[in-house]
Amino acid sequence: MKMSPLVETFVLHFGEMGGRWGVNRTVGQLYALLVLSREPMNADDLASYLGISRGNVSMGLKELQSWQLIKRVHIQGDRKEYFSAAGDFWDMGRKVIEERRKREIDPTLTVLRDILLDTPSNEHDIFAQEKIREIHDLLELVTDWSEELQKMQPEKVRTLMKLGSGVSKVLDIKEKLLHQNKRSE
């Protein structure tokens, strides 16, 4: 089976990009194809469209499910399993960020915390530990913040982003209000 040129361009590009984000080409292509199709698809269709083996599709779908990016769909009178993209692209962004944090940042924080518990034994290790503390604190700040953003309603986040550089001014306003309160206490 063949994809339309429009779909094909998107799917192939997304496959390449998938490689850069933590997933392999196939996983990227599978997801792209499912996002663009209104109807759910089964593994055979997917393999045929993408020109890859049945086994490879199975692996890819398994991974996408573990990322909760796709969902199984049952179709009346068909024994095959069908799949479609779960949620919108905003959800997918969230999932990817969350998952990457779990796999990349969290283990690092754990290692850094362990290192910080040790007592440095010489001049050089004291310096190293200071640097590591700096890195640890920054990573912690960023992950905490990203968790907060995840919890906020998408609409709020959108508003915040649209604000652009205006956020700077809003922060100033907040500062001013704070000082006023202090003075009136």
Add this chain to the structure above:
Amino acid sequence: MKMSPLVETFVLHFGEMGGRWGVNRTVGQLYALLVLSREPMNADDLASYLGISRGNVSMGLKELQSWQLIKRVHIQGDRKEYFSAAGDFWDMGRKVIEERRKREIDPTLTVLRDILLDTPSNEHDIFAQEKIREIHDLLELVTDWSEELQKMQPEKVRTLMKLGSGVSKVLDIKEKLLHQNKRSE
């Protein structure tokens, strides 16, 4: 030459993580080692500490320089070139985000824009194009915002992050002020 256990733990872990972020293990290790050392190091030292070939170090240093994460240092009376980490870890975070955007998001935006210029020829392509527009708009919003953050002073960004979920309240206040102004016009 051997690293202290403290340094070694950090360097090895950073190497692993480097693999996940767009760089290879060696590049990650080189950077980690340079960050933790007060004195600049030359390529031979680095190769010896990390137990890798001279050529590999040369490649790695070249890449780190292209990312502007390290700087060359000349040392009096020594013909060897020395290197040290450029800027603090905050800078490095910025560089990595910027570089990744250039390599991963920007090309995608270009492709998506091209696709959006086409006129869809059937029902299915119309649906696909709608989805692609959604994705395009979100990616654009996020990249624009990330550019804004890059331009802001680190201190401001830090304040914003520390605010955490409080940002939501600040946004509400801003809304209220806006409405008041409108009413009083």
Add this chain to the structure above:
DNA sequence: TTGAATTTTCAGAAATAACTGAAAATACAT
């Protein structure tokens, strides 16, 4: 210049990751 010290390059080797396809396992209808 010449030559020694140093860095860079790159072909081939080694290590890692991705993919295929057939066999094993599972799910389901009768």
Add this chain to the structure above:
DNA sequence: ATGTATTTTCAGTTATTTCTGAAAATTCAA
């Protein structure tokens, strides 16, 4: 239970990435 449709697994193959080390290029002092 039995047979068939379907999915999953995984050993072996292929493709990709990373690394080595020796040769070529560069830098610099004399």
